[in-house]
Amino acid sequence: MSRPSSFSFGTLALSALVLVLWVAALQVPVPPQEEPLRVAVGMWAGAEPWVLAREAGELKSSQVNLVEMNWTSAAMRAVGNRVVDATVLSLDEVIRQIHQGYPLRIVMVTDVSRGADALMAKPAITNIAGLKGCRIGYEPRTSGAWLLSKALENAHLKLSDVQQVPLNPAEVEEIFQELALDGVVLSEPWRQRLHSMNLKEVYDSSVPGASIVRVLAVHPDALVVHREALISLIQAHFKWMPKLYENGRELSPVLRREGVTAEVFQQVMKNLEGVDLARNHRLLSQQEPWLGQLFTELQKGLVEDAESAARLDPSEVFDVSLLEELP
Known part of the structure; x- marks a missing residue:
């Protein structure tokens, strides 16, 4: 006489239920974690x-x-x-x-x-008019470009009257001499970091209208x-x-x-x-x-x-x- 199978109908039904629940859980969307x-x-x-x-x-x-x-x-x-x-x-x-x-x-x-952005030049350049034809470094399409335009305008000059040198302010300390710059437009803290170069401030954002x-x-x-x-x-x-x-x-x-x-x-x-x-x-x-x-x-x-x-x-x-x- 053969032994009855230990795998009963109840066990089979329970297994099927677990499988169905497992598949259903996979289909439930997990709410995405909100990005900061x-x-x-x-x-x-x-x-x-x-x-x-x-x-x-x-x-x-x-x-x-x-x-x-x-x-x-x-x-x-x-x-x-x-x-x-x-x-x-x-x-x-x-x-x-x-x-x-x-x-x-x-x-x-x-x-x-009100003075934390500045146009700085070599000591021999004593005013904005002296920048004509000079190599001026600044970060294009930023407030530095606007300040440079404003400064030149005060001396009846245009951007085309200076040699424009695009640069990254973070690199000015290392590349000022390499680029043979005569002046540069910087905001803080880069402005303070260049004090050792003895550059002269010829215009800054403390000027009325700047x-x-x-x-x-x-x-x-x-x-x-x-x-x-x-x-x-x-x-x-x-x-x-x-x-x-x-x-x-x-x-x-x-x-x-x-x-x-x-x-x-x-x-x-x-x-x-x-x-x-x-x-x-x-x-x-x-x-x-x-x-x-x-x-x-x-x-x-x-x-x-x-x-x-x-x-x-x-x-x-x-x-x-x-x-x-x-x-």
Whole structure:
């Protein structure tokens, strides 16, 4: 007499049920892990509050990813190509980006440069007129290009009156002599780093009408997808920006990044005007018209064929909504 099979009908049914559940589980879509807000952080004091906030553990990498970049044009390409969602740019750089087809929104003014950007020349060149025919290094299509144009305009010169040498500011220390430069346009901290070369400042952003406004520029999609992270980013700026003026021990990571001493960094900050929350709100809502007027005026000199090009109204670019949502 044969032995009854140990593989019963109940066992078979249980196995089939497990198989069905396993297949069903494979078909359930797994919710994608949300990517953090990606922010390009250039070598500029007005972006350093976020570095301090990150070091203090207040900006979590799961929410905000700070992508460090040494020069402005790299940040412009990154935000234009959506490698990052936001970055600090000057007002003129934002205008250039938008007119090249890269949509951006301005959600905060980080600072105003009143001397932190400068045109420097060899000691033998005593004024702007002396730059005619000289080799001048600068970073094209950035605020450095605008400042150079502004300086030359004051001496009734044009860009075509100088030999233009495109360069990366981070390399100026090493290549100034190699490129046989007569002058260079730099922002901080690169300006401070060249003091050993005894260059003479012939023009800077402290001159009336030459101030450079830098802003947090954001891709429109990020205003929806990363709204909470952007609010945290803006909060961190207003909390930590005053620390940059205090010269406390918290500045150690900033000094390492900028490659300057605490004393030199304080000189940098003397040429940088912070913009608090209340004034930010007035500027972006255009209750205080200065920023909107500057935005409109800058387009005249920056946009090719300015007479026929579609002018941007500040209200199309300024977005005050995040400031209004701050707790």
